Amino acid sequence: MDVKTLCLAVLFQGEATGYEIKKAFEEGPFAHFQRAGFGSIYPALSKLLVEGLAEAEAHEQDGRPDKKVYRLTPSGHAAFRRALAEPPEPDHLRSDLLFLLYFARELPPARVEALIDGYIEAYRSQAERIAGCRAERLASGADIDPGRWLVSGFGVEVYRAAADYLTRNREALLAGLARPMEAAE
Amino acid sequence: MDVKTLCLAVLFQGEATGYEIKKAFEEGPFAHFQRAGFGSIYPALSKLLVEGLAEAEAHEQDGRPDKKVYRLTPSGHAAFRRALAEPPEPDHLRSDLLFLLYFARELPPARVEALIDGYIEAYRSQAERIAGCRAERLASGADIDPGRWLVSGFGVEVYRAAADYLTRNREALLAGLARPMEAAE
């Protein structure tokens, strides 16, 4: 999934500015499984224009820089459908926490404790953020898209599983570091 | 975690060739939370040599190209410890599966089914691979490093949670796609 396809995906759901596309990967519905920064979004949008997959309309704003609203063209829609048909890459996690904990013996115990607690908190707040969006959607009465519902549920479930595992094994790790002979879990 | 630090980490545990470092991220103990390819490992190793953080010894081999065994220098050890002290980035998942399922309505139902089944299988086999390594380690009687034990346990737990969630919600998704009014989970 290159950033061009990611932009296509956001625009497939309606017109947006580069800034709004970034937000879709920061707080929006894609936040927990794809990412993109300005440094890749703006070049990607330029390419979409050149290739005729999107068009942009400039909206002048008082004070702020002009807002450029991007919208897919018919060939942009077609390109997105073709991208969806391509074989996906395997999923993967990138975790600096696990990397550091792998070397827990080389770290001061206080830092190990602070690291785990910080990440438990981060995992939990991610899970609650997504769960909150789901509750809102349910309450709104709008019809539920089964794909999106499954995807957001996956996020809640997996973040909770991660937080729960760390919570359950936190003590055993810290004890194991103090007396280096015992095992956790 | 740049690839230089990743190489430092593997070499911190003992000498290795570039090829062996790659395997540590494919099948080895780092496989489920960090990754690196040849295109970044070899340049990283060259830099480690230039900076005096590692030294290489060439072993001639019959037929095969010369094997270069890398080993950390004392300043390499120090650099690794400094790297461990730096603030970690937040964890994140990259999932093409979730991206595609988000747009499940735009996909043929047979493809959605095949995608889910393939990824359930992939998640399960990852979990079982790591669980197998853990069982082996336990049986070997060697002493258990608490950090590594927690990290591998995390992998088993989270991969299983992902596979279980998909298994539980597979039917509801497929039914929801057939009759677009109902919700999953």
Add this chain to the structure above:
DNA sequence: GCAGGCATATATCGGGAAGATATATATCGG
């Protein structure tokens, strides 16, 4: 009341990561 930080908004630059590709050979399975 105002100063500082945050949100809105776009864009580029440079360093780095990653997949594809090239090269060479031994071994294993069908």
Add this chain to the structure above:
DNA sequence: CCGATATATATCTTCCCGATATATGCCTGC
């Protein structure tokens, strides 16, 4: 005996991403 796989290193090009630059309105705390 042929092809696939494993061992082993290296580069090349494309793309990614964080940092930085620019400009201003709005809100909060002091």
